[in-house]
Amino acid sequence: MIAVLNNFDFDARCEIAGFELVYAPRRQDPIPVINPGSTFNGQARDLIGQAKPGDSYYFNNVRARCPGDPASRKINSMVFTIK
Helix, strand or coil, X not given: CCECCCXXXXXXXXXXXXXEEEEECCCCCCEEEXXXXXXXXXXXXXXXXXXXXXXXXXXXXXXEECCCCCCCEECCCEEXXXX
């Protein structure tokens, strides 16, 4: 996962510090996984591999660390529905 800063005054590169991935299979209970860092860990990869039409993936509590920030900050969540 990468953070992109559109229409920013200078080229700042932010690093994803982590996120919660929630897999919501169609008509089943959601399955949450905490993922540290920007690369999918084993549990997140396993959930992504289960994708079927109608399933949704929620990326919640996404945290990014940008230049000059002493700590990570929460950024927008994302939702994807598999077609």
